[in-house]
Amino acid sequence: MNAHLESLSPAILWRHFRTLCNTPRPSGHEAALLVKLEQWAEERGLDHDRDAYGNLRICKPASPGFEQAPGVILQGHLDMVAQANANSSHDFTQDPIDTEIRDGWLKARHTTLGADNGIGVAAALAALEDDGIVHGPLEALFTLEEESSMGGALNLAEGWLEGKLLLNLDSEDRGQVYIGCAGGADVNVEAQLPQEPLTEDEVAMTLALTGLRGGHSGIDIHKGLGNANRLLVRVLRALDACGARLASYHGGTLRNALPREAFATIALPQDEVEAARSRVAALEADIQAELSGIDDALSLSLKIADEAPENALARQASRLLIAALHAAPCGVERMSVEVPDVVETSNNLGVVQLADGRFHLCALVRSLRDSATADMAERFRALFELIGAHTRVENGYPGWTPQPESALLQRFCELHHTRLGCEPEIKVIHAGLECGILGGKYPHLEMISFGPLIRGAHSPDERVEIASVAEFYGLLKALITDLARNPV
CATH class of the missing domain: 3.30.70.360 (Alpha-Beta Plaits)
Structure with a gap:
């Protein structure tokens, strides 16, 4: 199902998003997706492990010559919000998401799409697969039950992650970068x-x-x-x-x-x-x-x-x-x-x-x-x-306290200007990004959050602008390479 997604660009990202759409994953029901991702990692020869709660980590060694670059963690959550229109019989624990393209946007028929945070997860998987990216040590961290309780982040194992820089891929506004969020x-x-x-x-x-x-x-x-x-x-x-x-x-x-x-x-x-x-x-x-x-x-x-x-x-x-x-x-x-x-x-x-x-x-x-x-x-x-x-x-x-002087933030802003011709808006979001929790467990982390343009999240009107996904992934790839070649 959703074969039309693989005709979109970048194909490497949309292929992974198709897997996410075809695998039911409401909060608390991520088990089948976890198995698929572990099988995929094994086929690619990538190390993977889970913590006691079930959060998944997939690791990729640095490109030759970049072993000393700071480790980068690509982070997103596997679950999605399950909301359907009253006339829909969709079973989020059994049925795939039925997607369609309208006027440059991807949406689902009668249900939430799961672009929150499926596009971010797909981007992290694509970055692990893309051998054209020069990079330091990479870790992809996929947490559970973010939408229902923040359970994955709250129960994340301490002393497990090795990276110094964390890129949270769970934001929903093009041309913006988030450096703080609300607690709740x-x-x-x-x-x-x-x-x-x-x-x-x-x-x-x-x-x-x-x-x-x-x-x-x-x-x-x-x-x-x-x-x-x-x-x-x-x-x-x-x-x-x-x-x-x-x-x-x-x-x-x-x-x-x-x-x-x-x-x-x-x-x-x-x-x-x-x-x-x-x-x-x-x-x-x-x-x-x-x-x-x-x-x-x-x-x-x-x-x-x-x-x-x-x-x-x-x-x-x-x-x-x-x-x-x-x-x-x-x-x-x-x-x-x-x-x-x-x-x-x-x-x-x-x-x-x-x-x-x-x-x-x-x-x-x-x-x-x-x-x-x-x-x-x-x-x-x-x-x-x-x-x-x-x-x-x-x-x-807890909330995520902004660090406006972060070297990672400055590097992102410079790269955004170079690639897109403008500085990103630096924002604080009134939503519960996992960064605040992760920062409490790993105080040494420098973190930013960015993503494509998503509208209507948590409702059947959810949609993602297709062009913004290509822009987002290009920016992610460039940032990973820049951090390897010019460590912060």
């Missing part, structure tokens, strides 16, 4: 809430909020995109005046993707049905107007449920839960003063679920300041303690 943490909230049976004068109804674009919960958080959980909770809050009781809820699938859809079942007094429909219609119009020009396809519906649940939350429990969700931080909390036009602290209400009285919330807090990450998580704890919920803060990871 998952905030998980759990509660068992009291339920009561539906009464004879109540009717079960379903609320559906669909049509949002979604996106990356870090780099897209400031763009004004709709968050399905935030918006449907707003509707539920308005229906409190009609006596609605929440019976079930499902919104979002990943804590690091802006939720595109959310669904709820409510118990509503029969004599309030028309009033509720009127409120929902008014809110749909209001929200559509608020999101005009950014999320124009929002749809909100209220219908009689096909099957009525036996129970819904007790009236007070329902009111308190909806109130807490409505008050929970969501979106941009603060912009950075030190780094203009960059978000400092944010939160994404990524996954919200309620079934049989069991409530679950998973939010992702990000910040350039670790203290602000901790404080935002504590605000969640304080808020949801008010309704008797238990909060756990997990998978915390």
